Amino acid sequence: MAVKISSSPMRVTVSLSGEIDHHNAAVIRMEADEAIQSKLAPNVRLDFDEVTFMDSSAIGFVLGRYRIVESYGGNVEVINLTRRQFAMMKLAGLENVVKLKTKK
């Protein structure tokens, strides 16, 4: 599991890779929040391109980031989801609060 952060004044991008489960969600959360809270960028992008496995912990992760970003008036988008990941996030109703984009 690895987290890569890149940022511009308008956007923080958190690129995730590997497996997201309850065990490694804690580390991902810490690294993502450090970047999000130090920049307070209006747009936070969570990139799932290299995520090879996720369970509902990833949904909790997205929901948690949404709450933080929403609290300062920003918005969250989740990009490069597989069809399967997209379906799981929809199961949770995430598409009502964040923008979900599947892989091209």
Added chain:
Amino acid sequence: MKPINKMILKTDSRSINESFARICVSAFAAQLDPDIEELSDVKTAVSEAVTNCIVHAYPNKVGEIIIKVFIYENRTVKISIKDKGRGIEDVKKAMEPLYTTLGGERAGLGFAVMESFCDRISVKSTVGKGTTVNLTKIFASRTYENE
């Protein structure tokens, strides 16, 4: 019906074992030659059940998780995930989507995910004694071009 193959796995309720458990179960189920999506279904459902044991059954200690996997002739795999933890008071409520006793970062979707990725799920729980989750997955029959 008698299983044609079985395996038992006993492991500590440490979060590092979540990936170990789901990989073990899916490796065993792979002998039925499911497709990648079906195997991901199994992996995800097991991950949810094992996580429940770790965060709910044994909240402040390390206990035992016993996983049994049975393979049947009709491309069916049955997985039971058992703990001897604190048990669930209201199973029906626990299985409602978005219901969680933990709040914060837990989405309350563990059982909903298990339900959506398995063909059958049953949960037996006794407060103070533990919980057993039974998952059934039936793999689609494979047709091969040369047959």
